[in-house]
Amino acid sequence: MRVTQAGEYALLGVLYLARQPVGQLTMIDQISEAEKIPKSFLAKIFQSLTHAGLVKSRQGAKGGFALSRKAEDISVLNVLEAIEGKLALQRCLEEVPDCERRDNCTLCAVFGEVQNKVNEVFSRTSVRDLMKPKDAVVRQVQQIAQVKSVN
Amino acid sequence: MRVTQAGEYALLGVLYLARQPVGQLTMIDQISEAEKIPKSFLAKIFQSLTHAGLVKSRQGAKGGFALSRKAEDISVLNVLEAIEGKLALQRCLEEVPDCERRDNCTLCAVFGEVQNKVNEVFSRTSVRDLMKPKDAVVRQVQQIAQVKSVN
DNA sequence: TTTAATTAAGAGTAAATTTATCCGATTTAC
């Protein structure tokens, strides 16, 4: 039950871009080195981020990547879903669920509720938030988690 | 970011045992058939459950499995951890974490908080709870999730 | 206009993990 390595790398990459001056293009090489992420793997990951519209790229000399919108408008969930697709803690929660029990399965229900919470935290936490001091982030996440979900 | 198939099978298996009369031994064959789980895989899974002390087994003719304690004293987390080990949404949250950033990583902090919530729901939801009507379970889980964590 | 730098795209592969099966050993009831 783990986020993929690619998902984590994506978050680190986006976070790195968020720390650069706005409008500045940053090369994969630089991010790869700074964050100790295999270059070619990171390149692949950034392709997905570009397709998802989270970062914009420019090819050729002096090319590179930059966030395509403000860091506060990119959620952790945006980044994770760009890489992994819709999060699903369990088969039943997949976009095309393949669970026969389906209707009366309390197991699916429990996982479903947990999934809702997880999504809520990740969608209400922005890349900008990740730049705050650690304890501030922790406080914020705790607050989000306690709020009654809107379903 | 998904629970393993084995973990889900384990929950279904334990839930099945919970529905049987107390003290009655149930064979793998029966559970496997009822829940449509490959027999030899389920057998393996039940070995783990036995080792974890969640179910007791008896070998030989008329052997089988039964819960080793009351369904209300077995949490969803107990079952999942018996199969998957400690849950970890991310590398940093592993029992032996291998994250260099470690100290000031807000990413780890966010995942850590989410993990706390997840664990809280799973540990406060018992196998007995899974036998209740679906909407009762949903309500209960929502309530657990809203409560401030104790850290 | 040529060249060097850089991303895009996609095929390919290696390693790890998960899922599943098999089989001989062991235990137990009868």
Add this chain to the structure above:
DNA sequence: GTAAATCGGATAAATTTACTCTTAATTAAA
């Protein structure tokens, strides 16, 4: 003793994850 069941170890098959490579397209600057 024999049949019925789990135990345990090995391993095979499938899937996912992690990563590499190659070729092409694009761009800036010499």
